[in-house]
Amino acid sequence: MVFPCTAAFITVATVNLEKLVSFYTNLLDKQPHPYIPNVYAEFQFPGLRLGIFKPKLTQSEEFVSVKSGMSLCLEVIDLEDAIAHITALGFPPPGEILTASHGREIYAYDPDDNRLILHQSH
Structure with missing residues (x-):
């Protein structure tokens, strides 16, 4: 079926x-x-x-x-620009940029504390 x-x-x-x-x-x-x-x-x-x-x-x-294990992953062209943008909105990412096999990313949170992953591919 x-x-x-x-x-x-x-x-x-x-x-x-x-x-x-x-x-x-x-x-x-x-x-x-x-x-x-x-x-x-x-x-x-x-x-x-x-x-x-x-x-x-x-x-x-x-x-x-x-609390959910799900995250909204947003692919960005320039991670530093995305960090500056979300910081200007009043929601700076609390951690550091992480390097993974698939690129660089940072966690951020929306006003309801839902996790966002801002991701820049290699």
Whole structure:
């Protein structure tokens, strides 16, 4: 049997929707589309859609203080420029640049403490 999946995308739940939408709009220099204020925002890239939604009050406990092993990895052209940009937004990466076999990267966090990996390939 084949799993009938036609697409996959990442969603982030937050009770601070407008704060997170503003952060990602500024970080990605991109407007969300579609965008429903205080409900849902979506940022689209080739091969990825990032949805941000505000859970309904009846569901909000399900999303509070949930630590996940998932990270949003953002491939960048220049890691130092990306670090300067996210620092200017008020969210400086707390650690140092790491060197891995696939390139250089640094961890950063959005306003809801979701982990971002800013990555520059070799």
